[in-house]
Amino acid sequence: MSDSGRPGLGWWLLILPALLLLLAFYVAPIVQVLAVSVTEPEMGLGNYERIFTSGSVQRVILTTLRICLITTVFALLLGYGIAYAITLASPRMKGWWILAVLVPLWISVLVRAFAWVTLLRRQGLINNTLMESGLISEPLPLVWNEFGIIVGMVHYMVPFAVLPMLSSMREIDPRLLAAARGLGASRGDTFRRVFLPLSMPGVIAAGVLVFIFSLGFYITPAILGGGKTLMVAEWISLQILDLIRWGLGTMMATMLVLAILVTLAVFSRIVDLRRIFGSGA
Amino acid sequence: MSDGRGHALVLRGLSKHYGAFTAVDKVSLEVGQGEFLTLLGPSGSGKTTILMAVAGFVAPTAGSILLDGSDITPLPPEKRNFGMVFQGYALFPHMTVADNVAFPLRVRRLSRADRDVKVRAALDLVQLGQFADRLPKQLSGGQQQRVALARALVFDPALLLLDEPLSALDKKLRAELQEELKALHKRVGRTFINVTHDQEEALSMSDRIAILNHGKLIQHGAPGALYERPRTRFVADFLGKSNFLEGIARVPTARGFTLEAGVHDIAVRLTEGEAPPPEGKRSLLSLRPEKIGLLTDGATAENVVGGSIVAWSYLGAGYSLRISTDTLGELRVVLPAWQASFAPAEGLPVRLGWSADAAVLVEDDAP
Numbered sequence: 099m100s101d102s103g104r105p106g107l108g109w110w111l112l113i114l115p116a117l118l119l120l121l122a123f124y125v126a127p128i129v130q131v132l133a134v135s136v137t138e139p140e141m142g143l144g145n146y147e148r149i150f151t152s153g154s155v156q157r158v159i160l161t162t163l164r165i166c167l168i169t170t171v172f173a174l175l176l177g178y179g180i181a182y183a184i185t186l187a188s189p190r191m192k193g194w195w196i197l198a199v200l201v202p203l204w205i206s207v208l209v210r211a212f213a214w215v216t217l218l219r220r221q222g223l224i225n226n227t228l229m230e231s232g233l234i235s236e237p238l239p240l241v242w243n244e245f246g247i248i249v250g251m252v253h254y255m256v257p258f259a260v261l262p263m264l265s266s267m268r269e270i271d272p273r274l275l276a277a278a279r280g281l282g283a284s285r286g287d288t289f290r291r292v293f294l295p296l297s298m299p300g301v302i303a304a305g306v307l308v309f310i311f312s313l314g315f316y317i318t319p320a321i322l323g324g325g326k327t328l329m330v331a332e333w334i335s336l337q338i339l340d341l342i343r344w345g346l347g348t349m350m351a352t353m354l355v356l357a358i359l360v361t362l363a364v365f366s367r368i369v370d371l372r373r374i375f376g377s378g379a
Numbered sequence: 380m381s382d383g384r385g386h387a388l389v390l391r392g393l394s395k396h397y398g399a400f401t402a403v404d405k406v407s408l409e410v411g412q413g414e415f416l417t418l419l420g421p422s423g424s425g426k427t428t429i430l431m432a433v434a435g436f437v438a439p440t441a442g443s444i445l446l447d448g449s450d451i452t453p454l455p456p457e458k459r460n461f462g463m464v465f466q467g468y469a470l471f472p473h474m475t476v477a478d479n480v481a482f483p484l485r486v487r488r489l490s491r492a493d494r495d496v497k498v499r500a501a502l503d504l505v506q507l508g509q510f511a512d513r514l515p516k517q518l519s520g521g522q523q524q525r526v527a528l529a530r531a532l533v534f535d536p537a538l539l540l541l542d543e544p545l546s547a548l549d550k551k552l553r554a555e556l557q558e559e560l561k562a563l564h565k566r567v568g569r570t571f572i573n574v575t576h577d578q579e580e581a582l583s584m585s586d587r588i589a590i591l592n593h594g595k596l597i598q599h600g601a602p603g604a605l606y607e608r609p610r611t612r613f614v615a616d617f618l619g620k621s622n623f624l625e626g627i628a629r630v631p632t633a634r635g636f637t638l639e640a641g642v643h644d645i646a647v648r649l650t651e652g653e654a655p656p657p658e659g660k661r662s663l664l665s666l667r668p669e670k671i672g673l674l675t676d677g678a679t680a681e682n683v684v685g686g687s688i689v690a691w692s693y694l695g696a697g698y699s700l701r702i703s704t705d706t707l708g709e710l711r712v713v714l715p716a717w718q719a720s721f722a723p724a725e726g727l728p729v730r731l732g733w734s735a736d737a738a739v740l741v742e743d744d745a746p
Contacts, residue, residue, distance in 0.1 A: 277469035279456040280434055282534065283486040291482070295473045 132352045138345030145349035155346075159353070162330040165244060165319070166312040169251040173308045174301060176252065177259030181300075182293075184260075185267040196264075199257050207254060211321040214250045215241055218322075242324030250318040258311060259304040266300020267293075306365045310358050330354055386447050386537040386570055387412050388433065393442035395428050395594075402428045404594040405442070410538075415564050415571040417581040420591035421617070427542060429591075430574045434540050435459050446537060457486075462531030463540040467547060468523050470515040476502070476526050477511040483534040501533035504563070521552050528560075532567060541573040545580060557583050578618050582606065590614050597744070608650070611744040615665035622671075622710050624664040624738065631655035635735060638664060643706040646681050648735035656740065663743045668699070668713040670737040673729055675720065680732025686710070691723040698723055702731060 135145050148155045184195040202210065217223050218240035225237040240246060270293065278288040316331035323329070328336070330350055337347035388410040395403040403425040410416045418426040431437040433444060435456035443452045451459055462483075470479050480501050484494045502508045505525035515523055524544060531539055544560070545553045561584045564571050575581055581588050582602045589599035590613075598610045609615035612623060626640030635648040636655045647664065649655055656662045674680060686704035698719055700712045712731065721727070 271469065273465050273467065273469040274471060276436055276456075277463070277465050278471075278482070278486075280436070280461065280463040280465075280540075281483040281486070281530065282457045282460065283482070284457055287486045291486070292471060296471075 128355075131348050132355070133348075134344050135348035135352050138348070145345045148346065148349070149353070155350075158328050158330060158333045158350075161244070161327060162313065165247055165251070165327075165329060166309055168248055169255060169312045170305055170309045172248070172252045173255040173259040174263075174305055177256050177263055177304060178297075178301065180256070181260045181263040181267055181297075184264055185270075199260050202253070203257050207317050208321070210253065211250055211318050214246065214253070214322055218246055218249065241322055242326055244323075244327050246322040246324075247319045247327060247329070250322040251312060251315060254315075254318055255308045255311065259308050262303040262307060263297060263300040266303065267297050270296045302365065302368060306361060310361055313357055314354055388538060388570065388572070389445040389448075390429070390433075391443045391445065393429065393432060393444065394440050395425070395432060395437060396440045401594050403432070403439070406591070406594075406596045407442075408589055408596060408599065410570055410572060413568050413570055415561070415573065415584060415586045417573045417575060417585035417588045418591060419575060419578060419581040419588050419618070421576055423593075424591040425594035426574045426576075426591050428594075430540055430542055430572065433538070433572065434461055434463055460534070460536055461538045461540055462534070462536035464524075464527045464531050464542065464544045466543045468515075468527040470523055470526055470530070472515055475512050475514055476507065476518070479515065479526055480530045480533050482530065487534060497533050501529040504532065504566070505529045520548050521556060524548065524556060525559075528563065532569070536569070539569055539571045541571065543575055544573065546575070546577070553580070560584055582618070588618075590617065592617075592744075608739055609665055609741055611742045612663060612665065613744050615739070615741055620668055620711060620713075622666040622668060623741075624666060624707060625743075626662060626664075628656040628658060628660045628662045631658055638662060638738075640707060643684065645707075645738065646735040647738055647740065649740075650736070653740070663741050664738040665741045666710075666733065666738045668711040671710065671712045671714075671731050671733045673712070673714060673719070674732040678732070681735040682737075683730060683732045684710075685728070685730050688723055688725055688727045688729060690725065700729075702729060704731065 136143060138145075149159070180195070180199060184192055184199075187195055215222070219225070220237040222240070224240060225234075228234045229237065240249075274292055274296070275288055278292045279285075283291065314331050315329060316335070319327070319329040320332045323332070331354075334347045334350050334354075337343045337350070390406055390408045393403055393406045394401070406425070406429060408416075418429055420426045428437055432439050435451075435454060435458075439452065443450050445451065446459075471482065474482065477498055480498045481494050484497055489497070498511075499508065502511060505528055507522060507525055507529065510518060510522065510526075515526065518526065524547075527544075541560075545556055548556060557580055564584075573581075573584065585602055587599060588602055588605055590597045590605065592613050598605060598614050600608075605614065606618055609618065609621075615621040615623075624638065624640050624645060626638040626645065629637045629639050629644070632655065633649070635646065638645040638647055645664065672680070674683065684704045684707050686702045688700055689703045689709065690701040692699050693716070694713075695716070697713055697715045700714070700723060702710050702712055704710055710731065
């Protein structure tokens with residue numbers, strides 16, 4: 099920082115190489131791809147018109163939004179419980195809890211998706227157990243539909259929900275909780291009136307993170323959806339790789355990028371995004 | 380405030396162990412109705428643990444806590460109905476001042492109308508009526524402290540517990556709030572239990588002080604009695620400053636005795652009912668610096684010793700002198716500036732004198 103408190107020219111020069119690299123190899127190709135959406139198959143907004151006219155395009159968008167919202171809600175509920183338990187745990191148990199949250203992150207998303215397939219398929223562990231115990235006579239449709247996708251996605255997203263909420267819960271002064279009890283609040287009241295409101299910034303942060311992450315999800319929906327339930331990412335790949343409809347695929351990619359930017363813009367008014375993504379203190 | 384009277388609290392053999400560490404060691408203490416009691420001690424003396432046990436946050440290992448005769452030891456904090464002002468105040472940052480004060484009423488399911496009336500009364504009590512809609516972080520430290528007080532008093536608690544309530548404030552504000560807190564105690568007539576390590580705060584606010592060290596209750600009593608008649612070296616040293624004179628007790632009578640400190644004999648008069656130490660017993664005297672006078676030429680006192688000034692400092696209201704005496708080692712003397720008929724200087728020869736009832740016989744509990 100220069101004396102005036104604004105970054106001086108020297109500092110900008112320092113990050114210039116990185117900036118150029120990013121522009122040349124990241125921003126430029128993306129812009130080029132997105133530009134295809136208004137040039138293929140012909141110049142104009144024809145591809146975008148499809149959003150209002152094509153039932154299949156609308157269905158993909160709605161399915162994606164629905165799955166993402168449901169995933170976010172369940173990931174937040176589960177994640178909140180885990181983050182709360184970690185916050186209250188003894189220092190030694192905390193380490194184990196956090197390890198248990200992080201280990202799934204280190205396992206390939208493919209492995210996890212196929213693990214769910216073996217559990218959920220018609221002759222999978224769950225259906226077999228239920229059939230043998232006589233609770234059901236027909237296997238339940240647990241996979242290759244929206245249910246399967248949501249199970250897999252929630253499983254993948256829970257750690258991403260836990261971490262921002264955990265850091266927000268850690269900032270809550272434990273004396274406030276003691277004060278609430280001392281002033282006559284039951285455990286329930288203490289949670290509802292003090293802990294929950296103070297942890298809300300973390301919940302919002304986790305929600306934004308999980309929702310944005312879910313929007314572009316590809317592998318898990320592709321495997322657990324079995325090609326029957328399409329989400330945006332898989333649909334884009336289908337258009338471009340299989341149907342060679344570049345214009346339509348890139349139009350949807352543009353919409354995806356827009357949706358992410360809009361979500362960020364809306365929530366940046368509510369919470370400090372720099373804190374969510376870990377820059378600054 | 381509903382009954383307008385305080386409640387009485389009794390600690391009976393209260394102990395708290397953390398593994399092998401004894402935080403509180405068999406403390407028995409009574410707090411009378413409407414009394415302002417201060418638990419005073421250095422850090423690690425167990426004073427905060429006792430307060431937390433009274434509040435219900437710490438389960439005692441042994442002993443019991445009685446409120447107006449009934450045992451409250453097993454009750455959780457929210458069932459005890461005690462107001463508490465935490466160190467650093469612990470105001471809820473997401474609530475306004477009014478909502479903070481209303482919190483204890485809200486969790487007691489009071490109607491909105493009742494709540495509003497009580498919140499307004501409590502805020503007026505601490506002169507913060509016009510700040511009701513502010514957030515805690517928009518208030519100064521002293522104002523936050525008063526919000527914490529209002530919040531702790533608004534629900535007519537049986538006791539008010541204060542955990543180092545003034546420690547976060549600067550010296551001037553602290554003195555101001557000490558007076559305010561004392562006045563507040565008079566106004567609400569409730570039983571206050573205060574924890575502090577600041578002896579000045581304890582002396583100026585309390586009806587009674589309980590001095591703790593290493594988890595043990597060393598002595599308790601009115602501030603004046605404690606200051607004038609400390610029972611042990613620790614009390615004399617922790618509450619104010621003191622000189623200590625060590626020697627052998629000689630010729631004990633009911634009126635007093637002589638302490639043979641090396642070549643110097645010190646005359647000691649006992650208060651009524653106080654027993655003299657047996658002949659030949661090693662004994663310790665506490666002598667407050669302000670009870671020693673500088674003798675002018677020709678004047679005399681029951682105890683006199685010559686010496687010279689080693690160091691001195693000017694305190695505004697008085698002088699603090701360190702004097703190397705001919706026969707009693709170094710003594711600290713504090714005398715009012717207006718009484719000093721001379722300009723202190725290092726090396727200046729002086730004669731010190733004090734009356735036979737100035738020194739107090741204390742037990743030597745130094746480690």
